[in-house]
Amino acid sequence: MLGKQGFNEWAAEYDNTVRESERQGTYPFAGYSDVLTEIFEAVDEKQQASILDIGFGTGALASALYNKGHRIFGIDFSSEMIERARKKMPEAQLVEWDMADGLPPAFDGLFFDCIVSTYALHHLEDADKWKLLKQLLKRLAPGGTLLIGDIAFRTTEDRQACRNEYENVWDGDEAYVVFDELETALSNIAKCEFKAHSHCGAVIQLRPECPFCHPVYDLEQRIVFETANCWFLQHGKAQGVLEGSGVIVPKQHRSSPFELTPHEWQETQELLGLVKPFLEKIAPDGYTLGWNVGEASNQSIGHSHLHVIPRFNDEPYAGKGLRHWLKKPENRRPGQGREER
Ligand SMILES: [Zn+2]
Numbered sequence: 001m002l003g004k005q006g007f008n009e010w011a012a013e014y015d016n017t018v019r020e021s022e023r024q025g026t027y028p029f030a031g032y033s034d035v036l037t038e039i040f041e042a043v044d045e046k047q048q049a050s051i052l053d054i055g056f057g058t059g060a061l062a063s064a065l066y067n068k069g070h071r072i073f074g075i076d077f078s079s080e081m082i083e084r085a086r087k088k089m090p091e092a093q094l095v096e097w098d099m100a101d102g103l104p105p106a107f108d109g110l111f112f113d114c115i116v117s118t119y120a121l122h123h124l125e126d127a128d129k130w131k132l133l134k135q136l137l138k139r140l141a142p143g144g145t146l147l148i149g150d151i152a153f154r155t156t157e158d159r160q161a162c163r164n165e166y167e168n169v170w171d172g173d174e175a176y177v178v179f180d181e182l183e184t185a186l187s188n189i190a191k192c193e194f195k196a197h198s199h200c201g202a203v204i205q206l207r208p209e210c211p212f213c214h215p216v217y218d219l220e221q222r223i224v225f226e227t228a229n230c231w232f233l234q235h236g237k238a239q240g241v242l243e244g245s246g247v248i249v250p251k252q253h254r255s256s257p258f259e260l261t262p263h264e265w266q267e268t269q270e271l272l273g274l275v276k277p278f279l280e281k282i283a284p285d286g287y288t289l290g291w292n293v294g295e296a297s298n299q300s301i302g303h304s305h306l307h308v309i310p311r312f313n314d315e316p317y318a319g320k321g322l323r324h325w326l327k328k329p330e331n332r333r334p335g336q337g338r339e340e341r
């Protein structure tokens, strides 16, 4: 285990402001070493992990991990930082790139065991942060984790309290994460955990949660057809009773079809055009196509998915469709008197 002692090198690198702020436990850098130490230890539990560092700065955290045998990838928008970091990590893949633009083409097709970012994300406005985090979550390898260490608060009240206490030195240009807001922005997409290391420093851990954002994680999920923005998926477990059934989903997380973009609609149609001849091999007598939206309709996965279900004349429920049981009298809402048609 590498304790605080092991991070002397960091101490040698921060400027005096950081050091003083941390030593006195004041905004903005209270808890700094603890934040970096926790992330270092969490990542170092993995063996020879591939690690992407977003905004690595001088490369202090990344080079500590590099020296433990992990494979380091990183972006930073400062060429000076890249030069300094490169000296410490000659084998690392470091790219000069602005995180506001997502990830560089050099990293296309790569997945990472851990993605880390320390004291960098507060340079992005909230909307841009959530957008970047959603992109990064898609680049985690199975079992992967995204770890953020930064000035951050659990609630808006906590942030306001810190702001009031330090109003003379508070940096209004920086956008510090409020965990409650992050959790809302990533609901259904990632499991989020918050661990405070001081009144203004925290580690936030994100793990992907949505199976349709990450079909490759599930060995039974088969990507049958793919367009630029959508997939047609068949799950092994669904093939027993509902032979041939599958779902068309957008690759980006959309909670329902009401949120699909024109491209996604168009590609949903394209995929239907590929799926039908494909399913014709099992000679269905008909199809049931449809979306459930919201809990009331029993939408079990909060990522828009069009069910494509081949139907057969010899099914016990042949002749019964989507509305069959919904329109039964037992499904009448309390106090709703009208006869159904
Ligand atoms: Zn999703």
Ligand SMILES: [Zn+2]
Pocket (backbone or CB within 6 Å): 292, 298, 299, 300, 301, 305, 307
């Ligand atoms: Zn469903």
